[in-house]
Amino acid sequence: MKKNVKSRKLVLKSQRKKRVKESLTPEKQVLGLGPKIVNSIMIGLEENDTSHIRKIVEGLDEYDLAKLIEALDVDDRKKLIEIIGGHLDPSVFPELNEVVQEQVIESLDEKQIVNIVNELDSDDAVEILEHMDDDEQTQIINKLSPELKFQVKSSLHYPEDSAGRIMSRDFVSVPDDWTVKEAKNFLLTEENLPDEFYTLFMVDDKMHPTGELALDKLLRAKANEKLSNIMNGEIVPVDVYTDQEEVAHMFREYGWRSAVVVDNKGHLVGVINIDDVVDIVHEEVSEDIMHLSGAEEGDVYKSVNSIWKSRIPWLITNLFATLLASSVVKGFESLIAQLSLLAVLMPIVASMGGTTGNQTLAVVVRALATKELTSRNTLRMIGKEFMVGLMNGLLFASLIAAISWFVFPQYKDLSLVIAIAMVCNLCIASLAGILIPLILNKLKVDPAVSSGVFLIALTDSGGYFIFLGLAKLLLF
Amino acid sequence: MKKNVKSRKLVLKSQRKKRVKESLTPEKQVLGLGPKIVNSIMIGLEENDTSHIRKIVEGLDEYDLAKLIEALDVDDRKKLIEIIGGHLDPSVFPELNEVVQEQVIESLDEKQIVNIVNELDSDDAVEILEHMDDDEQTQIINKLSPELKFQVKSSLHYPEDSAGRIMSRDFVSVPDDWTVKEAKNFLLTEENLPDEFYTLFMVDDKMHPTGELALDKLLRAKANEKLSNIMNGEIVPVDVYTDQEEVAHMFREYGWRSAVVVDNKGHLVGVINIDDVVDIVHEEVSEDIMHLSGAEEGDVYKSVNSIWKSRIPWLITNLFATLLASSVVKGFESLIAQLSLLAVLMPIVASMGGTTGNQTLAVVVRALATKELTSRNTLRMIGKEFMVGLMNGLLFASLIAAISWFVFPQYKDLSLVIAIAMVCNLCIASLAGILIPLILNKLKVDPAVSSGVFLIALTDSGGYFIFLGLAKLLLF
Numbered sequence: 001m002k003k004n005v006k007s008r009k010l011v012l013k014s015q016r017k018k019r020v021k022e023s024l025t026p027e028k029q030v031l032g033l034g035p036k037i038v039n040s041i042m043i044g045l046e047e048n049d050t051s052h053i054r055k056i057v058e059g060l061d062e063y064d065l066a067k068l069i070e071a072l073d074v075d076d077r078k079k080l081i082e083i084i085g086g087h088l089d090p091s092v093f094p095e096l097n098e099v100v101q102e103q104v105i106e107s108l109d110e111k112q113i114v115n116i117v118n119e120l121d122s123d124d125a126v127e128i129l130e131h132m133d134d135d136e137q138t139q140i141i142n143k144l145s146p147e148l149k150f151q152v153k154s155s156l157h158y159p160e161d162s163a164g165r166i167m168s169r170d171f172v173s174v175p176d177d178w179t180v181k182e183a184k185n186f187l188l189t190e191e192n193l194p195d196e197f198y199t200l201f202m203v204d205d206k207m208h209p210t211g212e213l214a215l216d217k218l219l220r221a222k223a224n225e226k227l228s229n230i231m232n233g234e235i236v237p238v239d240v241y242t243d244q245e246e247v248a249h250m251f252r253e254y255g256w257r258s259a260v261v262v263d264n265k266g267h268l269v270g271v272i273n274i275d276d277v278v279d280i281v282h283e284e285v286s287e288d289i290m291h292l293s294g295a296e297e298g299d300v301y302k303s304v305n306s307i308w309k310s311r312i313p314w315l316i317t318n319l320f321a322t323l324l325a326s327s328v329v330k331g332f333e334s335l336i337a338q339l340s341l342l343a344v345l346m347p348i349v350a351s352m353g354g355t356t357g358n359q360t361l362a363v364v365v366r367a368l369a370t371k372e373l374t375s376r377n378t379l380r381m382i383g384k385e386f387m388v389g390l391m392n393g394l395l396f397a398s399l400i401a402a403i404s405w406f407v408f409p410q411y412k413d414l415s416l417v418i419a420i421a422m423v424c425n426l427c428i429a430s431l432a433g434i435l436i437p438l439i440l441n442k443l444k445v446d447p448a449v450s451s452g453v454f455l456i457a458l459t460d461s462g463g464y465f466i467f468l469g470l471a472k473l474l475l476f
Numbered sequence: 477m478k479k480n481v482k483s484r485k486l487v488l489k490s491q492r493k494k495r496v497k498e499s500l501t502p503e504k505q506v507l508g509l510g511p512k513i514v515n516s517i518m519i520g521l522e523e524n525d526t527s528h529i530r531k532i533v534e535g536l537d538e539y540d541l542a543k544l545i546e547a548l549d550v551d552d553r554k555k556l557i558e559i560i561g562g563h564l565d566p567s568v569f570p571e572l573n574e575v576v577q578e579q580v581i582e583s584l585d586e587k588q589i590v591n592i593v594n595e596l597d598s599d600d601a602v603e604i605l606e607h608m609d610d611d612e613q614t615q616i617i618n619k620l621s622p623e624l625k626f627q628v629k630s631s632l633h634y635p636e637d638s639a640g641r642i643m644s645r646d647f648v649s650v651p652d653d654w655t656v657k658e659a660k661n662f663l664l665t666e667e668n669l670p671d672e673f674y675t676l677f678m679v680d681d682k683m684h685p686t687g688e689l690a691l692d693k694l695l696r697a698k699a700n701e702k703l704s705n706i707m708n709g710e711i712v713p714v715d716v717y718t719d720q721e722e723v724a725h726m727f728r729e730y731g732w733r734s735a736v737v738v739d740n741k742g743h744l745v746g747v748i749n750i751d752d753v754v755d756i757v758h759e760e761v762s763e764d765i766m767h768l769s770g771a772e773e774g775d776v777y778k779s780v781n782s783i784w785k786s787r788i789p790w791l792i793t794n795l796f797a798t799l800l801a802s803s804v805v806k807g808f809e810s811l812i813a814q815l816s817l818l819a820v821l822m823p824i825v826a827s828m829g830g831t832t833g834n835q836t837l838a839v840v841v842r843a844l845a846t847k848e849l850t851s852r853n854t855l856r857m858i859g860k861e862f863m864v865g866l867m868n869g870l871l872f873a874s875l876i877a878a879i880s881w882f883v884f885p886q887y888k889d890l891s892l893v894i895a896i897a898m899v900c901n902l903c904i905a906s907l908a909g910i911l912i913p914l915i916l917n918k919l920k921v922d923p924a925v926s927s928g929v930f931l932i933a934l935t936d937s938g939g940y941f942i943f944l945g946l947a948k949l950l951l952f
Contacts (some may be wrong), residue, residue: 035852038852071853082855139624172934184695189697195694196692197692198674198690198691214674215674215692217696219660219694219695251757255751256712274751277754278724278727278753278757279728281757281758281761282728282761285761286761287763288765289838290838290839292765292769292838293837293838294834296839300848300853300857302851304860304864307860308863308867308868311715312871314831314835315832318827318828319824319828319872323824323879324934326824329819329823333819337816338813340812342819343805343809343812343816344806346799346819347936347940348802349796352791352795352798355791355794359769359770359790359791362765363772363775366766367775376514384780384783387780388783388784391784392791401710441807451949460823464823
């Protein structure tokens, strides 16, 4: 049954490719699904025309159906799933955006979910199950076919985003004392092999990995050659608990195409292929972008309500940061009452500090993720960032002092105040931009998530304090 | 000669892997190079002990030498290259960070560069040549070996970041009317094949691609089967001018492992493999992070001077934005003189607007890059973002009004002013966060680069204007 879904999926994929070929502009490639169908479905949903909707959906392949489900808004999506529920093609799931996948699952009952998950490959099944709460997950797993149940359970045994979770259990391993001929014969005659594979993995009699052999090397080797003589025996096994970001880093660093995953006894338990790594790289870097801004991925597919809720925490922390800055200004209220021009100029110092700090922050967060920032060069990098802050401080201090001198000739001392404040705040901002993520990283807190709010609290409050404090000291 | 470098490289790579295997912690894996060697080199550089330095460098494989060059600061790096210059192992280059690569090239003379480039694969050679100015590039290309010269020239003929630039010209293509046996024999006997390949590409007699066959399918097929019967004939050729970001998107969207690249006559001219795509995905998404903050990648390896220069443009544009905001405040100077409390509260409205807008901005910039934002859902997304802005506006308006009411009981009307200003500015910020990148995208300007400054100009100036304007209207 499972095999059927898979082979049908492959046939449909090639049909899809054919269609893509016929319509070559990039926009069209993504929109295999015409706006007419989407509109027709939306009208059908409004009129509750169940049979009309079912008829359209039956005519779509799983790829177009996924695009259709994604194209609807959250409520229509829910309605559609309720209508097609039991008839939903399981092979749609791997094609859906993660957020949409969860929404669809929420609209299905337990029996429907079990039927769908049973038709999926174990990695796709795990992707659905890992986001459920424990009770629901256990109930569904217990109703799966024995083979899938075993695979899913062993996968879920490992932490999310670990090598054990992302590895494939579908790989070809052969004894390393075989000859090329034996291996070729095995591949020709063995029926139970993965649909796709690119490398053979050699194991000893205890299932310890001893080497790997890409298929091109096998094809080019002499028939009576021992595999152990031609294999790459210097493989680096990945521990099953290694984080996926670390795995992706190793692939990039060493130019791997595949990696063997071993358990704590060194037994070969799975394989990670480079095509899985493409998605991990994309996911990890995109996560950093979102974290730096306090947003989340998949917002395109979420309801207003869930987008709203997801953005509140970041806004609340920012509110605290800005209230802190406000209270600094409050301390100088009487000063501002005497010279309201200070209120005009104070945002400049704070804003330039924030911008400077954010530049450093982005560089440092990425350099930490890619391990370009090591114990060897951290101190030097701190020094460099401070120097850059100082130089930019001097440059923009001169600029803003000149502007202030020109625009407010009656307050010449103010130029000096804003210039000194600018230099100080830009130096602080640069140092904060590197030290905050470094400290958070040491404390095992993701620096992409929370560096920004600490930084802005410091550069805003610091900027106001230095500027207004200096004004008090030098002007009155 | 070229072959030698390559095979030596492979041997060294496997030695490297062995060493990695022995020292398993992630930190150690990256630091194959001990701090002792780095220090010893630094002392050698200080004392101008050329022979000592040459001796150490000779003992390093190309991987460790690359790490050593990266570990030094810019000046020491220059000195080291001047000392080892002519003896520099060409295979170091592909291992170097792009920024460091450029710095090393700048420290070499033309003859040394020609010698090094001549030893590299065409894609690594192109990576070095593409950053040179035209005269220098032409001079060096003219001195390359005929074969490399041809390959490099045809690569450089295509725009940077196009499929033509990133594709490999080293692939295996066979006539589609061959049998499995003929193909296998060809692979066994043909000497001039790429070092690594994973797929055979079928062509007709005019070199038009007609299909592809993964090696596992070849290994599992019957000997007398025609390739045209078992190949995947539904391939989607990529045009040679397609942008690399688009190529990466197609790989992710269609789950490709490789793609054929064709010229305007439909002739097969190259192949892109998934391992090239990993780096593209990483590069493109990282670029977006840096652009959103106005920084650049590779700053870890740059001199203070070049980091400083690269960050100025963004700070200047931000200066304009903040001067604009200041001039808004200037318009209300007399109002602030009357009630200095306004200066205390005004940063809150501006700052919350900026944060809200940046959340939307990050989501939209990514959704544009991944094509999740299409003509189908743009209008709905604008509506959703506006609603989120409104709801957050109402939430934080209530919060800040309550705080203001509690802290400044003598100015009860101020609570109303800041509440209304908060709602308005957060709505504006949300709309700006989606409309600015959409408009820039329409105008073919990279939305990641310049959206931020427009946004902050709007939310700061807007925030001050609405808050102070309302205060003037309602309080006096």
